[in-house]
Amino acid sequence: MxxxxxxxxxxxxxxxxxxxxxxxxxxxxxxxxxxxxxxxxxxxxxxxxxxxxxxxxxxxxxxxxxxxxxxxxxxxxxxxxxxxxxxxxxxxxxxxxxxxxxxxxxxxxxxxxxxxxxxxxxxxxxxxxxxxxxxxxxxxxxxxxxxxxxxxxxxxxxxxxxxxxxxxxxxxxxxxxxxxxxxxxxxxxxxxxxxxxELLLTDARTSEMAKLAENSYRDLNIAFANELSVISDRLGIDVWELIELANHHPRVDILKPGPGVGGHCIAVDPWFIVAAAPDDARLVRLAREVNDAKPAFVLEQVLAKAARYRTPVIAALGIAFKADIDDLRESPSKAIVENLAIALAHGTLLVVEPNVSDLPDELAKLDNVELVDVHAAIGRADIVLVLVDHQPFKTLDRALLKEKVLVDTKGLFR
Structure with missing residues (x-):
């Protein structure tokens, strides 16, 4: 050829x-x-x-x-x-x-x-x-x-x-x-x-910066939602209701919070701007710091509830970085599960991830982490931790959660 x-x-x-x-x-x-x-x-x-x-x-x-x-x-x-x-x-x-x-x-x-x-x-x-x-x-x-x-x-x-x-x-x-x-x-x-x-022609350096600007824009908006969720928790406010009400303003469209930001784009690209202009990229840096801190906040929430049990069993729903894919790159959910398993001196983590057949190496090496299906996990769990809004989770019978302690980072079971 x-x-x-x-x-x-x-x-x-x-x-x-x-x-x-x-x-x-x-x-x-x-x-x-x-x-x-x-x-x-x-x-x-x-x-x-x-x-x-x-x-x-x-x-x-x-x-x-x-x-x-x-x-x-x-x-x-x-x-x-x-x-x-x-x-x-x-x-x-x-x-x-x-x-x-x-x-x-x-x-x-x-x-x-x-x-x-x-x-x-x-x-x-x-x-x-x-x-x-x-x-x-x-x-x-x-x-x-x-x-x-x-x-x-x-x-x-x-x-x-x-x-x-x-x-x-x-x-x-x-x-x-x-x-x-x-x-x-x-x-x-x-x-x-x-x-x-449309095919938009420019020079290479502007093209590179445009991609970084797109993902930094997303990161900034997610950081606002994540920061609202932390503040609301401290003040005893339902952040999901708060955002729903605020979004009735005709010029407001607040995104939904989550356990952090993952993937190889939004969680990474803003740092390229910070590295290129470290003295000027103040807002970009702060948004990254807010989103990078969210997994620790979720970990704090779960550990506080786990402290009520002698040997807590926690079902973690999802470790991908977003819904309905198997991509674990930079996943805050995976990091939360790993740190939670390490922090639990006596307890078990039941991981539900419908898009993977095996645990990643970081989790597979931990003795208190298992990969199970969603019904087995919820049935055995004291605490259900929702980290990813995969489609199979959205259709779960909510009666299954009736006797469970729920930590829902995605607002899936409001």
Whole structure:
């Protein structure tokens, strides 16, 4: 197959695999690359190694058609899409090692004329650093001057909601930031093959900052709701009624509080802004601190109720970071369960997570934590702790909770 017909997607996780699948479904020939052998094997078998509605049917179809395959090594290709993690360090700086490792693996495969797109959420300037890294390794190539040995670099951040990725990857507007205008235009042509939303062209650094601004906006609004829930608890006020009443104002729309903020976007991205402008990002930093403190508040609530029992049994409903997915990244619910299990000298944690078949390693190593189904957990529990509003929990018979002590962080059983 001619390399000018191939799109290579580096990273087959929650964003990379849907991107690869939707490109393949819209006519591209795609090779996905991942260091995780299980992900490679699952994709080549037409399966998806995580939970995401509607993704598996698309993957199965394009794999069967020969439009998508996966492998461990980066091939030659016309277009490279980098969709690898960009976590934060313990000091809230970006860990760009995965992006730079991807750049190192792509560089030897280039001949000139290729488009390299970074989809990973990035601090301002990372796309340019990726370009500099590749060009330093390939001094025979240049950065987008229009000649035959030119390379084209762009940042095109994902902006999809887990659980709705296959809908939103097509319907949402898309920001396309080129290191050069030519790179932005080439990237626009690629995304136009499947994206029905508006394609918004800008420079790479503005594109990077736009994604961070979107998630920081969400973080700020969630922090307000979470802070209201803490204040309301101290004052003996039902926060759910409070928010419902306040939202009757025509210009007020307060979000719902929860056990904290998780996932690889909202819980992480604002720190990139703080790191980029530490003296100026005061409100962004404060919102992160409010949301990061919420799990400790929930832990305090549960431990106060558990102190009434000699050997409390606590059913924890949900450890994913949001409803109806299996993604545990940065999950405040998982952190609450782990810290609760450690804090209980005598007691048992019954974890209910309908989207996973095994406990994560952090919980599996604890002797007092079990993974059970929801009815068994509630039946055995003294305390029911609602952490995630998964759909199976919403349909529970509330009579099951009649004799239980309830800590409901999601307002599910008001």
């Amino acid at each position: 001619e390399t000018d017909q191939i799109v290579c997607v580096v990273g087959l996780g929650y964003i990379g695999l849907p991107t690869a699948a939707i490109l393949a479904a819209n006519g591209s020939t795609v090779i996905g690359v991942d260091v995780n052998e299980r992900h490679v094997d699952e994709v080549n078998a037409g399966r998806v190694p995580f939970v995401e509605p509607d993704l598996e049917s698309v993957v199965a179809g394009v794999v069967a058609q020969g439009r998508l395959r996966a492998q461990a090594q980066v091939p030659e290709a016309a277009i490279f899409i980098v969709a690898v993690p960009t976590p934060v360090t313990t000091t809230h700086e970006v860990d760009d090692s995965f992006v730079l490792a991807a750049a190192d693996s792509i560089a030897p495969k280039l001949h000139g004329g290729e488009l390299i797109i970074l989809e990973s959420t990035s601090p301002p300037g990372l796309t340019e650093r990726m370009a500099e890294r590749i060009l330093a390794l390939r001094t025979d190539l240049t950065g987008g001057s229009g000649e035959s040995n030119s390379l084209y670099f762009a940042h095109c951040p994902e902006r999809v909601l887990p659980g709705r990725i296959m809908v939103e990857i097509v319907s949402n507007d898309r920001i396309i930031g080129g290191v050069t205008p030519d790179a932005a235009e080439r990237a626009r042509e690629l995304y136009a093959t499947f994206c029905r939303g």
